[in-house]
Amino acid sequence: MDGKVINLKSKMEIYKAISDGGNIANCPVREVIQGVSGKWRSLLMMALAEQPYRFGELRRLVPDISQRMLTQTLHDLQRDGYVHREVFPTKPPGVEYSLTDLGRSMFGAFHQVILWAELNHDAVRKARAAFDAGG
Amino acid sequence: MDGKVINLKSKMEIYKAISDGGNIANCPVREVIQGVSGKWRSLLMMALAEQPYRFGELRRLVPDISQRMLTQTLHDLQRDGYVHREVFPTKPPGVEYSLTDLGRSMFGAFHQVILWAELNHDAVRKARAAFDAGG
DNA sequence: AGTGCTGGTCTCTTTTTGAGACCACCAGAG
DNA sequence: CTCTGGTGGTCTCAAAAAGAGACCAGCACT
Structure with a gap:
């Protein structure tokens, strides 16, 4: 599934958003994910x-x-x-x-x-x- | 854990497990899903x-x-x-x-x-x- | 001797959730 | 006519979960 080089550039960008600058709080993806989550x-x-x-x-x-x-x-x-x-x-x-x-x-x-x-x-x-x- | 053995292969069977008998509280799938969810x-x-x-x-x-x-x-x-x-x-x-x-x-x-x-x-x-x- | 980094725990306060009462409306039973 | 039940909610209050921050031992560097 993931191996090493992922053909999905979006995946990398998501991780970048997490690890780059710590601006994860404003990540729109995160908002959606957390909107999906929940009991x-x-x-x-x-x-x-x-x-x-x-x-x-x-x-x-x-x-x-x-x-x-x-x-x-x-x-x-x-x-x-x-x-x-x-x-x-x-x-x-x-x-x-x-x-x-x-x-x-x-x-x-x-x-x-x-x-x-x-x-x-x-x-x-x-x-x-x-x-x-x-x- | 519950009376019905939930051995789901298809999408429909999952939904059945929800709607059939209302025994959703014991559904092991639900446990895992909620374990994945969370902020x-x-x-x-x-x-x-x-x-x-x-x-x-x-x-x-x-x-x-x-x-x-x-x-x-x-x-x-x-x-x-x-x-x-x-x-x-x-x-x-x-x-x-x-x-x-x-x-x-x-x-x-x-x-x-x-x-x-x-x-x-x-x-x-x-x-x-x-x-x-x-x- | 003081400061900082390691990965935590402990306590206190605020937010979120759960339990249940209450609401107006209408249908059918007695 | 009152009594009960089902429609989809809201309101209040207690319990649980999460956030903020103090505190801890141990070691390195200064």
């Missing part, structure tokens, strides 16, 4: 990548998220352009959340991490257990 | 993917991390098997941190997200600005 964001992205969901459905889908964090995380995802929020004027008004094109695009990349986790979560578990045992 | 973890992984670094070097490289969080995050990454910690008995003892094979493997997947961020951070910025402006 609930990835989880909600995974759910919405499957299909659009309504607020209550998401709440039931991710039982251990508080209503407050669900509201806030969806708001943040919407703000970053990953999620579209649509209100339906039904009898009790319903709100549907769905991925935007940008969201689907981002999820395409993030999906690699999901697949890796799927294949390697056992190794991580073992490492964790070994570390906890051996100190 | 500093990704940043330190990026730095260490470039080359091994010592504690103080990392501190200078990521100026806005507190010493406390650097210690803790490195410890966590080591615990999960992504990072190797080696103490050199030099005059003032130095500690070098480097990626393990598992860490490099994980970073290979995560790298896709970095590349996406590199290409699309402008779109995210615009979305954010538009959202803040229009409400």
